[in-house]
Amino acid sequence: MIGCTTDGECSSALAFQEDSVVVVLFAGDGITAKASVARGLAADLDGAVARAVDALGAPGPLTVALSESMGVSGAVLVDALDRHLQNTLVVGGTAGDQWRFEGTHQLFGREVLTDSVVLLTFHGDFAVSVGVESGWCPMGRRAKVTRAEGAQLLELDGQPALEVFRATFGSHIAPTPEHPFAVFDGSDRFYLRAPFPHLFENGAIQLAGDIPEGAEVQLTEAGRDQILDGARSAVRSARASFPGEQPTGLLVFSCAARKQVLGSRTAEELDALQADGLDVDVAGFYTYGEIGPLVTGGATRFHNETVVAVLVGR
Incomplete structure (x- = not known):
C-alpha cells in the first residue's frame, strides 16, 4: 500500500x-x-x-x-x-x-x-x-529563458521576467497561478509552470517548479470553462x-x-x-x-x- x-x-x-x-x-x-x-x-x-x-x-x-x-x-x-x-x-x-x-x-x-x-x-x-x-492557452509572443536559478525565473530575452509579465498584463498585475508559463518541449506541446505572487527587487518570478535556461516559454490564459x-x-x-x-x-x-x-x-x-x-x-x-x-x-x-x-x- x-x-x-x-x-x-x-x-x-x-x-x-x-x-x-x-x-x-x-x-x-x-x-x-x-x-x-x-x-x-x-x-x-x-x-x-x-x-x-x-x-x-x-x-x-x-x-x-x-x-x-x-x-x-x-x-x-x-x-x-x-x-x-x-x-x-x-x-x-x-x-x-x-x-x-x-x-x-x-x-x-x-x-x-x-x-x-x-x-x-x-x-x-x-x-x-x-x-x-490543462486547458490553458498560450498568448502573446514566445520568449527565451536567458537566466534562471532552479524555480526562480530571472530573465526572459535578457529582460527581468517581471517586466515581461507586466508588459503583457499591466504594470499593476502581480504574477498569479491564473497565468502560468507554458514551457515548450521542442514542439507545440508544453508543460506549465505556475508563478507565485511574490515580488522581488531584481524582477524575478518565483515558480512552482524548476525551469531550464534556454527553454522557450509563453504566458497563458484560461477561464474556468477552459480549465474544465x-x-x-x-x-x-x-x-x-x-x-x-x-x-x-x-x-x-x-x-x-x-x-x-x-x-x-x-x-x-x-x-x-x-x-x-x-x-x-x-x-x-x-x-x-x-x-x-x-x-x-x-x-x-x-x-x-x-x-x-x-x-x-x-
Missing part, C-alpha cells in the same frame, strides 16, 4: 471532498504489484531514487509515484524518476496539505513518512493509457490511445492550483472527467505537482495546473 496527504480528493463514490480518504484496490487474474520507497530525498535525491527503483526490480507497464512536495524540487525528482525508471508509464503527484504549506506525508505500508517518494509498479495482463492536459475543458480533453486523449477493449478505472491527479482558480466550480471537474459517457470507477486527488508524460511513450515530466488522467482496463 502507498499513499499521501492531499489538497482534496475526488472519486465516483463521494464526488469532490476535502476531508475524505480515498482507497483504490487493484485486483485481477494475473495482476501483481510491488512497492518501494525512496527515503531521505533532501540529503541524496538521486541515490535514494536509484535504490528504490532497484528494490522494485523490473517495473511493469504502470508505475505510480507519490512524493514529498516541500524541501525537494519536484522537477529534479521527476528527472531522477525518468532516468532510473525505464520501460514503464510513470504517473502520480506530489503530496498536499490543504494549501497550508507546512508539511506533507507519504504512506508506505504501515509507515507515515516525510521527505520520501513511494513507488508502486503493476505487472500483468492489463491495458493502460494516459492523457495530460482541459479535464475533458485529458480523458479524451487517454481514451483515444487506450490499447485495450474496455477501460474499467480512471486514476486522476489534478493540481491544487486548478482547485484554487476554479473555486466554487471545483466539483464540476469530476463531471468533466466523466463526460462523454465514460462509465468507470474514478479516484484521485489534488496535488502540489503532477507527474506524467506529455504524450504516451514520452519522457516523464513534472507539471503544474494540469490534469493527468490514467485509464486502466483489459
Whole structure:
C-alpha cells in the first residue's frame, strides 16, 4: 500500500471532498504489484531514487509515484524518476496539505513518512493509457529563458521576467497561478509552470517548479470553462490511445492550483472527467505537482495546473 496527504480528493463514490480518504484496490487474474520507497530525498535525491527503483526490480507497464512536495524540487525528482525508471508509464503527484504549506506525508505500508517518494509498479495482463492536459492557452509572443536559478525565473530575452509579465498584463498585475508559463518541449506541446505572487527587487518570478535556461516559454490564459475543458480533453486523449477493449478505472491527479482558480466550480471537474459517457470507477486527488508524460511513450515530466488522467482496463 502507498499513499499521501492531499489538497482534496475526488472519486465516483463521494464526488469532490476535502476531508475524505480515498482507497483504490487493484485486483485481477494475473495482476501483481510491488512497492518501494525512496527515503531521505533532501540529503541524496538521486541515490535514494536509484535504490528504490532497484528494490522494485523490473517495473511493469504502470508505475505510480507519490512524493514529498516541500524541501525537494519536484522537477529534479521527476528527472531522477525518468532516468532510473525505464520501460514503464510513470504517473502520480506530489503530496498536499490543504494549501497550508507546512508539511506533507507519504504512506508506505504501515509507515507515515516525510521527505520520501513511494513507488508502486503493476505487472500483468492489463491495458493502460494516459492523457495530460490543462486547458490553458498560450498568448502573446514566445520568449527565451536567458537566466534562471532552479524555480526562480530571472530573465526572459535578457529582460527581468517581471517586466515581461507586466508588459503583457499591466504594470499593476502581480504574477498569479491564473497565468502560468507554458514551457515548450521542442514542439507545440508544453508543460506549465505556475508563478507565485511574490515580488522581488531584481524582477524575478518565483515558480512552482524548476525551469531550464534556454527553454522557450509563453504566458497563458484560461477561464474556468477552459480549465474544465482541459479535464475533458485529458480523458479524451487517454481514451483515444487506450490499447485495450474496455477501460474499467480512471486514476486522476489534478493540481491544487486548478482547485484554487476554479473555486466554487471545483466539483464540476469530476463531471468533466466523466463526460462523454465514460462509465468507470474514478479516484484521485489534488496535488502540489503532477507527474506524467506529455504524450504516451514520452519522457516523464513534472507539471503544474494540469490534469493527468490514467485509464486502466483489459
